[in-house]
Structure formats: structure tokens, C-alpha cells
Amino acid sequence: MLAPKRMAASAPAQLLAGFFRMPEPERSGSAGEWPLGNGLATALLAETPGKDTPVLRDVTLRQCA
Amino acid sequence: MTVAGHAVRIRIGNCFGTEPLVLSGARVVWPAGSDKGRAPQMLLFNGSKTVSISPGAALVSDPVDCAVTAGMDLSVALYITGLPATLTAHPGARATSFIAPGNTLDDSKAAGAPQICTRWYFLCGVDVLSHSATALAILGDSITDGYGCSPDSYSRWVDGFARRLQTNPATADVAVLNLGIGGNRRAGAESPEAGRA
Numbered sequence: 579m580l581a582p583k584r585m586a587a588s589a590p591a592q593l594l595a596g597f598f599r600m601p602e603p604e605r606s607g608s609a610g611e612w613p614l615g616n617g618l619a620t621a622l623l624a625e626t627p628g629k630d631t632p633v634l635r636d637v638t639l640r641q642c643a
Numbered sequence: 644m645t646v647a648g649h650a651v652r653i654r655i656g657n658c659f660g661t662e663p664l665v666l667s668g669a670r671v672v673w674p675a676g677s678d679k680g681r682a683p684q685m686l687l688f689n690g691s692k693t694v695s696i697s698p699g700a701a702l703v704s705d706p707v708d709c710a711v712t713a714g715m716d717l718s719v720a721l722y723i724t725g726l727p728a729t730l731t732a733h734p735g736a737r738a739t740s741f742i743a744p745g746n747t748l749d750d751s752k753a754a755g756a757p758q759i760c761t762r763w764y765f766l767c768g769v770d771v772l773s774h775s776a777t778a779l780a781i782l783g784d785s786i787t788d789g790y791g792c793s794p795d796s797y798s799r800w801v802d803g804f805a806r807r808l809q810t811n812p813a814t815a816d817v818a819v820l821n822l823g824i825g826g827n828r829r830a831g832a833e834s835p836e837a838g839r840a
Contacts, residue, residue: 619768619780619820621788621827623837624659625732632760635726638747640757641719641740642795643644643769 644674645805646778646818647712648771653686653719655694656701656767658731664696664765665725669704670748674715684709685748698727701767713809713818717769722746735788735825736763739795761794771818778818787823 625631644651653671657664669686673679686704688694696702711717741757781787781801789799805819826837 619654619822620733620736620763620766621822621824622656622658622731622733622763622767623824625730625734627728627730631730632742632758634723634730634742634764636745637723638743638745639721639723639740639764640743641721641736641763641766642738643717643719643763643766 644711644715644717644769644771645713645820646771646773646776646816647710648773648776649710650706650708650772651711651717652706652770652772653704654701654767654770655696655704655721655765656731657696657698657727657765658701658767659729660696660698660727660731661729662698662727663725664727664731665693665723666696666721667693667724668722668746668748669694670720671707672718672720673709674711674717676712676715678710683750695725703770706770706772711771713815714806719766719769720748721765722748723765731765733763733766735785735790735823737761737789737792737794737796737799738763740764768820773816776816776818778820780820780822783823784827785823785825787821788825789821789823790825 651671653669655664655666655669669688669692670683671686672681672683675681684707685692686707688702688704690705694702738761740760740762742760743755743757787799787801789801792798799821801819801821801823808814808817808819824837828837
């Protein structure tokens with residue numbers, strides 16, 4: 579029987595770990611007051627600007643969440 | 644937003660940047676139906692309008708009281724003055740974002756048509772304060788991320804699942820967090836654009 583292949587931590591697992599351990603400013607409310615009742619979360623990736631990337635310096639970016 | 648609550652804060656991330664991300668202002672426009680109507684409100688970070696987010700870091704805004712319900716949309720505007728070379732983005736957001744030159748946080752200063760894209764940049768999430776809510780974090784690939792869904796249609800299977808939870812009083816306080824990444828695989832080869840595996 580083959581030994582199971584050892585797998586590296588998955589990206590979603592890393593993302594989740596990061597999500598729940600994000601640094602929080604001291605005056606942004608105590609962490610204990612904010613349970614897992616989050617309205618929205620999104621997985622983020624690294625993007626190296628290319629031809630399809632909008633110029634984001636000195637702009638106002640409006641996003642809907 | 645997928646859950647009701649009485650205060651909101653915004654998460655902004657410079658997770659992949661190697662230089663600071665500098666915001667010289669941020670504002671939300673509350674959703675119609677909230678207790679603040681569609682009023683705009685400036686966001687603060689530790690009491691400051693300007694914030695520099697270090698490479699690899701993410702910050703939350705100071706919380707703002709506002710009663711919201713599940714299914715409401717929140718508009719988040721960021722005036723970006725310092726930009727890292729590598730951006731922190733969600734390319735499969737399937738939500739329309741608007742980009743205007745200069746500081747147009749005050750709508751009266753907007754001139755001309757903004758550039759449009761269907762990605763999210765730097766926006767990690769929206770936290771809704773609720774004393775009774777729990778959350779489901781859903782992992783997956785493009786099927787979960789929303790491949791094939793039109794922008795702003797909220798027709799991902801995760802969206803439908805969240806709406807279904809809302810219809811049942813027993814699960815109406817369950818937030819649904821879509822952490823899907825198109826192309827991502829839990830193990831094995833993957834494209835660099837699809838996240839680390």
C-alpha cells in the first residue's frame with residue numbers, strides 16, 4: 579500500500595488562517611465583539627499589473643460589496 | 644452583505660504588496676433600506692482619514708453604526724495615493740468597480756465617465772457586527788467563485804445558497820463567505836494566478 583502523499587497546506591487553508599488572524603488596529607473595536615458574522619469575505623490574489631490592469635495611482639476606486 | 648447586523652467595518656488588504664498602500668480617504672455609501680438610507684459616510688482608520696498599509700498587512704476600518712440586513716449592497720470608495728507594484732486583487736469578483744482620476748470621494752467633484760472593471764482591488768471583506776450570527780466559509784474553485792455568472796447578477800451557487808439560508812428563520816443568521824478562487828486546486832500543479840497550493 580502506498581503511503582499517502584504529504585501535501586502542503588492548501589491555499590484556501592492559508593487564506594482562512596490569514597483571514598482570522600488579520601492584524602487589527604487597537605481602536606477599531608475589540609476583537610471579541612466581532613464574531614464570525616461577517617457580511618462578505620473574498621479570496622485575494624497577487625496581480626502583477628498588465629495590459630488589462632487599470633491604473634490605480636491617484637484615483638478614486640469605487641467597489642460594491 | 645449576507646447577514647444582518649448593527650455596525651459595519653471594512654477590511655482593506657495589501658497582502659501581496661512589497662510597498663505600502665496609501666489611502667488618503669475612504670468612504671462608504673450606505674445601502675438603500677439601511678437605517679441611514681443612501682447617505683455617504685467617511686471611513687476612519689484609528690481615527691485618521693489617511694492610512695498607510697504596510698506590505699503584507701491588512702487593516703480594518705473603525706466600525707460605524709448602521710443597521711443593515713442580509714442582501715444589501717454597500718458601496719466602498721478608496722482614494723488611492725500610494726500604490727504597491729504588486730496589487731492585491733480578486734480578478735473573479737464579477738462585480739462592477741468604477742475608477743475615476745483624482746479624489747472624487749465627494750461625488751460633486753466627479754467629472755466624465757469613470758473607467759470600469761469587474762475586479763476587486765484591496766477589498767478583503769465587510770464585517771457586520773451581530774451578536775447572534777455565525778458564518779460558513781466556502782472554499783472552492785471557479786465553480787464557487789462564479790465562473791459563467793454575469794457581473795452584478797449575484798447568481799453564483801453560493802449566492803443562491805445564502806438566499807436560501809435567509810428564507811429559513813433557523814438559518815437566517817448564518818453569513819456565507821465565498822472564498823473560491825478560479826483555477827485553484829488544493830494540491831498539485833496550479834497556475835500562479837490561481838493562488839498558492
